[in-house]
Amino acid sequence: MVTVVETDRIEMAESDNERTLDEMFEALERMPVPEGYKVEIVEGTVFTSPQRDTHWDIIADIHDQLRGRCPRKRIKSDVRIDYPGHLNGFATDLTLLTGNAEKNAKGLWRHEDVVLVVEVVSRSTGADDHGPKKAAYANAGVPVYLIADPYVGRCHVYTQPKGGEYLVETTVAFGADVDLTGTAVGLTLGTGEFPRE
Numbered sequence: 001m002v003t004v005v006e007t008d009r010i011e012m013a014e015s016d017n018e019r020t021l022d023e024m025f026e027a028l029e030r031m032p033v034p035e036g037y038k039v040e041i042v043e044g045t046v047f048t049s050p051q052r053d054t055h056w057d058i059i060a061d062i063h064d065q066l067r068g069r070c071p072r073k074r075i076k077s078d079v080r081i082d083y084p085g086h087l088n089g090f091a092t093d094l095t096l097l098t099g100n101a102e103k104n105a106k107g108l109w110r111h112e113d114v115v116l117v118v119e120v121v122s123r124s125t126g127a128d129d130h131g132p133k134k135a136a137y138a139n140a141g142v143p144v145y146l147i148a149d150p151y152v153g154r155c156h157v158y159t160q161p162k163g164g165e166y167l168v169e170t171t172v173a174f175g176a177d178v179d180l181t182g183t184a185v186g187l188t189l190g191t192g193e194f195p196r197e
Contacts, residue, residue: 021082021089022106048106054150054195058120059093062148065189066096066116076109083111083136090133094118096185100101115184121149130156139164143184150174150197159183 059077066075076095083090094117101113117137119129129147137145138161145158145166153174158166172178174196178189 019087021087022144038153043143052197053121054123054197055093055120057149058150059118061193062094062118062146062189065187066094069094069187071099074101079109080164081109081111081114084139085132085136088132088136090136092117093120111142114140114142116144116180117142118146118148121147121151123151126151134158134166137161138166144179144180146189148191148194150195153194153196 035103063075063077074097076097078091079095080089080091081095082088095109095114096116097109098113098115101109104110114137119133121129126149134145134147139160141161143159143161147158149156149158155172155174155178157170157172157178157180158168159170160167168180172191174191174194176191178191180187180189
């Protein structure tokens with residue numbers, strides 16, 4: 001049974017034999033998800049959210065900056081990657097993989113090969129970006145997690161994952177550079193053209 005909740009949230013009914021991420025994604029592929037909507041599963045709850053212009057412009061800007069330094073095959077957007085925790089199948093706004101990243105036996109990219117995750121805040125899913133997703137990325141050992149928030153005009157950068165949390169948080173206002181040169185990403189991201197909502 002699938003229930004649609006007003007916040008673009010779809011909850012899978014619990015049963016004695018819990019669904020797997022694969023089963024949930026297979027069911028979603030059979031559902032009529034509107035074009036331009038992103039679908040991901042956070043702690044067993046399915047979220048759909050529309051792509052907004054502001055959201056896309058920030059993603060495209062970061063993609064272009066990464067693309068200037070990294071091969072295209074290392075940069076993914078809205079591609080499913082499973083993370084530690086209860087039923088976490090994320091389709092992050094932007095993911096940077098290591099140069100030697102490999103897919104697992106299911107044909108999915110492995111979270112062990114993720115160097116950077118970028119999420120651009122949407123009103124309906126922003127709490128997940130700062131809560132369960134951040135915890136999952138820290139548990140997975142993702143070296144850099146960047147949240148761009150067009151509503152407040154700031155980026156939050158989390159680094160040094162240890163023991164299921166990030167030890168360092170840096171906040172950078174839109175317009176300033178995000179210095180990632182001392183991280184596994186190894187570059188500086190400009191935010192001067194990031195639009196605000």
